[in-house]
Amino acid sequence: MSGGRRQRAGRLGSILLAVGLTLHALVAAAGPPEPPAPSALAGCEEGFVAHPERSDAAMCFFREAQAPERRDEARRRLRGLIARHPERPWLQLVLGHVEMLSEPRLAEVSYRQAALAFRSQGDAEGEVLAGINLRNVLVLQGRTEEAHVWVLRVGEVARASGDAQLQVRALVLEAAELSDLGQDLGRAYRLLKRAEVLAFPGGSDGVKKQLLNPLAAVSASLGHFDEALEAYARLAELARRTRDVGTEARVRLSFAHLAYLRSEERPEPGGRPELLRLAREALAAARSADSKALEAQCLRLVAELLGDGPEERREADEHLRRCLELALETGLPERRIACLWTRAERLAGVDAAGAERDADAALALAAEHDNPRYLASAWRARSMVAFRTRPLPEALLQAERALDAVEVLRQLQKDASSQAELFSSWAQDYHRLAGRTLEAGESAALPSREALERAFAVSERLRARTLFEALVASRALAPEDAAPERREARAGVLRQLSATQRRLLEPSLSGAERTRLLGELQELERRDGELRPAPRHAEVRFASLAQTEQRLGDDEALLVFLVGADADHLGAPAGGAWVLAVTRGGTHAYRIPERARLRPAVALLSGLIERRDGSEAGAAAALYAQLLAPALRRLPPRVSRLLLVPDGPLHDLAFAALRERADGPPLMARHELALVPSASLLHHWRERAVRPPGGEALVLADPDRADAPTTVATARGGVFGETANLGALPDARREGHTLEGTLEDTAVRPRLLVGAAASEQALKASALDDVRILHFAAHAVVDEEAPERSALVLAPGAEQEDGLLQPREIAALGLGDALVVLSSCQGASGALLAGEGVLSLARAFFEAGARSVVASLWPLRDAEAAWLLERYYRHLAAGQGVSQALASAQREAWGDGQPAAAWAGLAVMGDAALVPVPAPAGEAAHALAPGSGWTWGLAALAGCVLLAAVGLWWWRRGRAKASWPPGDQETGRLQG
Known part of the structure; x- marks a missing residue:
């Protein structure tokens, strides 16, 4: 786990604790609810008669009607007052509120009459509130087109009023319309963030409560769990301060649900009892608040978490029976759908026919309401039931239908980031289906070849979808000009x-x-x-397994990792973890450790590499054995290049440092390595025509910011808030001049920009379609919390530039199949999104049109980066491909005694076969390719040669340490 991800996990835990403590304080402060005084409703009527002009006088009836036994009297008194005061629409509005507590369908007439009366009086606040509630009632009845008319009307009235509070309510309503159907969660999120600016700090408590709940819910749907928890923490504090038991119940339920979602992402042994405790507390709070809608949700969650023992099964059955009753009483179809699919999953092991009836009923109800979000969840449940009630081949077909429904939901999102974020929450379903399909091949429930083909197809549907679709669209469609x-x-x-x-x-x-x-x-x-322009869509065709086998080179193997879980958070089989080894000669599947075991193992290796003392050798050998050994043993001898499609924690793994034995050479000694987002993207790059020789190598080195301090940095890194304190990189400047000299006599013309000339303005003004190599020797800033703020730090070059080359600007550069080299800190690092991969600066360059990117997984010391990249370019200048040149440079670094921290973190991404610099006329691309007679390969010939090589290595290592710059002799990786 990277430092950023460790930080986020700690932050998440602290927020969970804060919410829990706040809710404990709320319960202690509130105590048991006090029964209303016998004359309370009579007092409400007297108060209204005394001050009919005050809206809060009418709201007294709603507050007292929270007690069910008071609701009939509240309705009777309100109707009497409405007959005597028809000019007071607040009474009609409050009558709708009271009717919503027990009979939501009756509230439509009251809300509609109130809205029209407020409109006739020019009362913007009243019309907005009545319109919001009327829209909600119409949605409950499935009358979405009528509801949309009221969303538009509320927004129009709120904007015309100029009242910030009303604008918050209108924005929340517009966001609700989008998020309820799962249609455009990204836009819903942006609307809510705009409302947040208006509501805080000066908004009323009621407006803040109305905003925070949907903001947290949409954030959770997009996978922003820490932001969702922060919103719920603020909501819990509001509930405590205002003694609002209804909001307390809502927060408790949301808190339990978020913990549940987090456990789905990272199942932990023994986690279910804690989840069940949280769900029971939420249920008690919902009953205390007398909220039927919340109670139904809590009952379903408790039932899902209960075990299979006789007592727990009886309790779950009773909870689900009551859940369905409440769903019918409140007219909430989504509650009924959820109760049905939960009951279906629980029945699957004991009553197959009953389970299938409930699953089919949930599907039919979801289809009736034409809600893609409900349909996707109902299909997921249907497939989970099928895995326990149908033959495995039939269950796999059901699961494939579920993924089709997920992808319909994905396509409804209007921006690429929302598509990726929503999609990530369903990644476990793809892992489950791929793993269960491979298991079917193992058990002969499916022919083995068919199982491999279908699992590979599922994997391709999961991988880097938004990047693939964007690149296909940019090639297939003309740019759409905005107004x-x-x-x-x-x-x-x-x-x-x-x-x-x-x-x-x-x-x-x-x-x-x-x-x-x-x-x-x-x-x-x-x-x-x-x-920003909406993403352009074009039909994408995923690479099949047969196509992938045919298009690989004889010397290539594609290793596709599927890092799932053996069991989900409820103990059901989840498909496990696998690696598919694909070559021209065929494909084989091998089991590997599940995600929960790999995550700490990868973090341990990274930590040991960071020590720079060779202590990582044992951990590197262990991971080699778990991830690669079976697959590599069966590869044809001619395979010299491994194309790695990582997944989950393997995005952080330095594959180059893995080794067959603790005392043996690292993986890069025998194989070229490259990271590939997906087989489909690899084919996309390789289908392009080879560019003719020539072009430019644009090098930006050691950018000089006029306001920057003059200190010398030893690591190319930093965090966003400290960018202003980043120092100069003198070795980067030397690196730039060396690269210029190395490429001087090649077909690629070098153009070096250093200091103030290495600017954002100069880059954007360059003819980048002629650039074959784009090299940055500069600081990089990686912000995992807000990936759009990550940047390469350049000189500004113009008053309108800030010198921060960020992803939105990178993607617009217009590169033509170039090699991009990020000789900077963590160019390959960033927030990890399940399925989509790492949201890194390297990824942004692929969006810009790059074909290959060389970048680092961790901070590089300035001198070490310069040393490694100088050698890399020597091999490129000799005509080697991008992965062959890196393997050659890394081998020289290892042979010179440099620790893995100096070379293992640099990786090639994209098309490893790209040759950006043609070989000099009359010369073959030389040297150091696997199998070419490279000196270290002789170590395998005999034990005595191995001992001599190891001794030589240690001698060189000591000599190299003595020759390095003093600043680089420190133990541990420097953090800029």
Whole structure:
């Protein structure tokens, strides 16, 4: 686990604890609910008669009607007052509220009459509130088109009023319309973030509560669990302060549900009892608040978490019976669907016919309401039932139908980031299906070849989808020009964004001013997201297994990792973890350790490499045995290049450092290595025509920021908030000059920009379609919490630039099949999104049109990066391909005694076969390819030669340490 991800996990735990403590405080402060006084409703009527102009006088009836035995009297008194005061629409609105408590369908007439009366009186607040509630009632009845009319009307009235509170309510309503159907969660999130700016800090408690709940729910749907928990923590504090037991119940349920989702992502042994405790507490709170809708949700969650013992089964059956009753009473179809599929899953082991009836009923109800979100979940449940009630081949077909429903939901998202974030929450379903399909091949339930083909197809549907679709669309479709006014508006926002970031880079900025500017930056980023052109879609055709086998070179093997779990958080089989080894001669599947076991093993290896003392050898050998040994033993002898498709924690793994034996050579000594997002993307790159010789190598080295300190940095790194304190990189400047000299006599013309000339403006002004190699020797900033803020740090070069080359700018560069080399800290690192992969700077260059990217998994010391890259370019200049050249350079570094931290983190991504610099006329690409007679390969000939080689290696290692710059002799990787 990277430092950023470790930090996030700790932050998540602290937020969970904070929410729990807040809720404990709320329960202690609230105590048991006090029964209403006998004359309470009569007092409400007297209060209204005394002050009919005050809306809160009417709301008294709703507060007292929370007790079920008071509701009939509340309705009777309200109707009497409405007859005597028809000019007071607040009474009609409150009558709708009271009717919603028991009979939601009756509330439609009351809300509609109230809305029309408020409109006639020009009362914006009243019409907005009545319109919101009327829309909600219409949605419950499935009348979505009528509901949409009221969403538009509420937004129009709120904007015209100029009232920030009403605008918050309208934005929340618009977001709810999108998120309820799962249609565009990214836009819903942006709307809610805009509302957050208006609601905090000055909004009323009621408006804040109305905002925070959907903000947390949408954040969770997009996989932003820490942000969701922060929102619920704020909501819990509001509930405590206002003694709001209804909100307390909602927070408890949400807290339990988030813990449940987190356990799905990372199942832990013995985790179910804790989840069950949280769900029972939420159920008690819902009953205390007398909320039937919340009670139904809590009953379903408790039932899902109960075990299979006789007592627990009886309890679950009773909970689900009551859940269905409440769903019918409240008219909430999604509650009924969820109760049905949960009961179906519980019945699957004891009553197959009953389980299938419930699963089919849930599917039919979801289809009736035409809700893609319900359909995807219902199909998932249907497939889970099928795995226990049908023959395995039939169950696999059901699971494939479930993935089809997930992908319909995915396509409804209007921006690529929302597609990727929503999709990540379903990645476990792809792992389960692929793993169960391979198990079917093992058990002969399916022919082995068919199982391999179908599992491979599922894997391709999971991998880097938004990147693949974007690249296919950019080739297949002409750019869609936005309206001129929209382009102009976005250009203005980008100018403001750049100006704000320039201010944030000022070292003397006060804490208060920094906080204000970060808030302004967040709002500008949201506005940019809304103005950004929608992603272009084109039909994508995923690579089949047969196509992949045929298109690989004789010397290549594609290793596709599927790192799932052996069992899910409820103990059901989850498909396990596998590696598919694909060559021209065929494909084989091998089991590997599940995700929960690999994650700490990968983190351990990274930590040991960081020590720089060779102590990682044992861990590297253990991971080699678990991940690679069976597959590599069966590879044809001619295979010299491994194309690795990582998954889950393996995105952080330095494959180059793995070794067959603790005292043996590392993997890169025998194989070229490259990371590939998917087989489909590899085919996409290789289908392109080979560019003719020539072109330019553009090198930007040691950018000089005029306001930067003059300290010398020893690591190419830093965090976003400390960018202003990054120092100069003198070895990067030397690296740039060396590369210029190395490429001087090749077909690729070098152009070196250093210091102030290595600027963002100069890069954007260059003719990048002629660039064959784009090299950055600069600092990089990686922000895992906000990947869009990650950047390569350049000189600004112009007043309107900030010098931060960020993903949105990188993607617009327009590179033509270039090699991009990021000689910087963590160019391959970033937030990890299940299925989609790492949201890194390297990925952004692929979006820009790069064909291969060389980048680092961890911070590199400046001198070591320069040493390694100088040798890399020597091999490129001799005509070697991008992965062959890196393997050659890494072998030289290892042979020179440098620790794995100096060379194992640098990786080739994309098309490993790319040759950016043609070999000199009359010369063959030389040297150091696998099988070419490389000196270290002789170590395998005999034990005596091995001993001599090891001794030589240690001698060289000691000599190299003595010759390195003093700053590089320190133990451990430096963090910039």
